[in-house]
Amino acid sequence: MEEDKSSNTIEPQKGAQELPFDWPKQAWTHFELVRQKSPLIQCITNFVSMDFMANTLLSAGASPAMIHSVEEIPEFTPKALGVCINAGTLTPDWLPGMKLAAQVANQSKKPWVLDPVAAGGSSFRLKACLELLALKPSVVRGNGSEILALFKGCVDSNSKGVDSVHGSSDAVEAAKSIAQQSGSVVAVSGAVDYITDGDRVVCVHNGVPMLQKITASGCSVTALIAAFVAVDPSHAVEATASALAIFGVASETGMDMARGPASLRTLLIDSLYGLGEATALSRVRINHL
Numbered sequence: 001m002e003e004d005k006s007s008n009t010i011e012p013q014k015g016a017q018e019l020p021f022d023w024p025k026q027a028w029t030h031f032e033l034v035r036q037k038s039p040l041i042q043c044i045t046n047f048v049s050m051d052f053m054a055n056t057l058l059s060a061g062a063s064p065a066m067i068h069s070v071e072e073i074p075e076f077t078p079k080a081l082g083v084c085i086n087a088g089t090l091t092p093d094w095l096p097g098m099k100l101a102a103q104v105a106n107q108s109k110k111p112w113v114l115d116p117v118a119a120g121g122s123s124f125r126l127k128a129c130l131e132l133l134a135l136k137p138s139v140v141r142g143n144g145s146e147i148l149a150l151f152k153g154c155v156d157s158n159s160k161g162v163d164s165v166h167g168s169s170d171a172v173e174a175a176k177s178i179a180q181q182s183g184s185v186v187a188v189s190g191a192v193d194y195i196t197d198g199d200r201v202v203c204v205h206n207g208v209p210m211l212q213k214i215t216a217s218g219c220s221v222t223a224l225i226a227a228f229v230a231v232d233p234s235h236a237v238e239a240t241a242s243a244l245a246i247f248g249v250a251s252e253t254g255m256d257m258a259r260g261p262a263s264l265r266t267l268l269i270d271s272l273y274g275l276g277e278a279t280a281l282s283r284v285r286i287n288h289l
């Protein structure tokens with residue numbers, strides 16, 4: 001039976017120059033596609049993030065698989081609709097599997113997303129992240145310090161590891177430059193998330209500051225980006241902005257009942273699972289720089 005490819009992509013809006021782009025609708029439509037298609041997302045990720053990342057993907061309607069053994073990648077990675085590669089607890093024995101998964105994803109024409117956790121924290125980590133970047137991820141998502149480290153190509157003496165010591169706005173030009181050189185879409189997360197293909201810059205204003213107090217919230221939104229891009233690979237900027245906005249909206253509605261980071265973590269997963277169209281359409285806040 002021939003595959004119905006028409007429902008796998010979102011057509012760009014007609015007359016986009018005359019009409020304002022309907023970002024809330026775009027974000028909702030991407031989320032609906034994830035729920036409909038339930039994409040299998042392979043995650044090669046750090047030990048801290050595994051549970052929250054898998055639950056984030058499940059609550060959004062995707063199907064996570066934390067499979068990282070180099071022996072399984074040639075057979076398993078082609079089955080995935082998208083791949084998430086995260087350097088959080090990187091060791092030399094994990095790096096070959098990450099590179100192989102990136103190559104197999106490229107060969108299978110599947111999108112893969114890189115999270116260069118703490119890229120400026122050590123020379124080993126920076127070199128590994130730059131080698132992964134050279135394999136041309138569809139999307140790179142990092143905080144301000146991580147994107148600046150990739151851009152400068154040197155270890156940051158002020159690095160606080162996985163936590164950013166820069167605002168996301170400090171890294172917009174670096175993100176544009178990386179996107180131009182690599183061909184990847186680059187997303188910088190923070191109070192405002194910036195998404196760029198090296199030309200356009202899209203800003204997402206959703207989210208709550210308490211996300212910084214939940215470990216692996218960034219890792220989890222990177223996996224969500226992989227799911228959104230997996231269902232619409234030809235519109236990586238739109239899919240990435242949509243994932244960041246939907247995750248941000250879920251954190252905002254979760255925050256209404258949260259008593260601190262631990263309850264917000266649980267409520268965010270519940271909010272993502274139950275998020276409806278009216279809430280999404282009224283709360284998504286995306287514009288262009």
Ligand SMILES: Nc1ncnc2c1ncn2[C@@H]1O[C@H](COP(=O)(O)OP(=O)(O)OP(=O)(O)O)[C@@H](O)[C@H]1O
Pocket residue numbers: 117142143144162163164189190191192193206207208209210211212214215216217218219220221244247248
């Ligand atoms: N001040 C803030 N206000 C609103 N949302 C925020 C703020 N800071 C971060 N976020 C949101 O939190 C999520 C994680 O982004 P962040 O930049 O903290 O990632 P990270 O540093 O890589 O996190 P981690 O390493 O813990 O996974 C994103 O969805 C982002 O939009």
Ligand SMILES: Cc1ncsc1CCO
Pocket residue numbers: 046048049088089117162215216217219
């Ligand atoms: C805390 C921590 N350390 C390595 S990875 C990780 C999860 C947040 O990036």
Ligand SMILES: [Mg+2]
Pocket residue numbers: 115117118142143162218219
């Ligand atoms: Mg991170």
